[in-house]
Amino acid sequence: MTLESTSYAAPQALDRIPTDTVESGDEASLPKRGRGRPKVRSDEEQRDIIVERAANIYLRTGYIAMRMDDISAACRVSKRTLYRLFPSKLYLFRSIVGLMNTQLFDFDDVEPGDSVERALSAIFRVDVDEDTDQKRQAFLRQARQDAVLAPEIGEVLREDCLDRARRRLTEWFERWSEAGLLSATNPQAAAYMLMDMTFGAADSEQRKGVTGRAFIRTCIQYFVNGVR
Numbered sequence: 001m002t003l004e005s006t007s008y009a010a011p012q013a014l015d016r017i018p019t020d021t022v023e024s025g026d027e028a029s030l031p032k033r034g035r036g037r038p039k040v041r042s043d044e045e046q047r048d049i050i051v052e053r054a055a056n057i058y059l060r061t062g063y064i065a066m067r068m069d070d071i072s073a074a075c076r077v078s079k080r081t082l083y084r085l086f087p088s089k090l091y092l093f094r095s096i097v098g099l100m101n102t103q104l105f106d107f108d109d110v111e112p113g114d115s116v117e118r119a120l121s122a123i124f125r126v127d128v129d130e131d132t133d134q135k136r137q138a139f140l141r142q143a144r145q146d147a148v149l150a151p152e153i154g155e156v157l158r159e160d161c162l163d164r165a166r167r168r169l170t171e172w173f174e175r176w177s178e179a180g181l182l183s184a185t186n187p188q189a190a191a192y193m194l195m196d197m198t199f200g201a202a203d204s205e206q207r208k209g210v211t212g213r214a215f216i217r218t219c220i221q222y223f224v225n226g227v228r
Helices: 043-065 068-075 079-085 089-104 116-123 130-149 151-178 187-199 212-225
Strands: none
Touching: 043 068, 043 079, 043 089, 043 130, 068 079, 068 089, 089 130, 089 151, 116 151, 116 212, 130 151, 130 212, 151 187, 187 212
């Protein structure tokens, strides 16, 4: 699933990709190929692999310590190929944000016909597995920490992730209000409020001991039903 037009499908079984099918380069040290023609991987496939592995490195090291050399080695591609596909580390980080968007939000196929609470739960993907949930929460915490030392990270997180989600959520509130399925006199304010509830405490003590999924589900319940 994607956020707006961003599409970063996580490749499966990356560790099982034969090393003899990876593009050779000026600085890559690869084993000798066997017989037959090597598989030619498209740029799109190569980008997906790099973004997936770079995301894992980012979660371990953070932005400042993340090195393009390490990503090149982990993906077994030359630095020339890496920089051709991702001209800078910040450009690559934007792609990591695009990948994480697919784990944070899903605005596709959420049409009138379901309850508001279940629809919002689908949008905020409260049904993801525990590993994915931990990964996306760790990403938000790490990005906010990195923004202190590298403000451009906070700008990318805001523009490419949170602000995009707010716009999509605002549009969703507008559609459902027009259909008479909920009452949102100010859809933009409603979107900001719900986003602040769900992600405003992503790295604070308020969420200690509470998983991301459970916290988001509770926020949605309070938002929809209020406190009686």
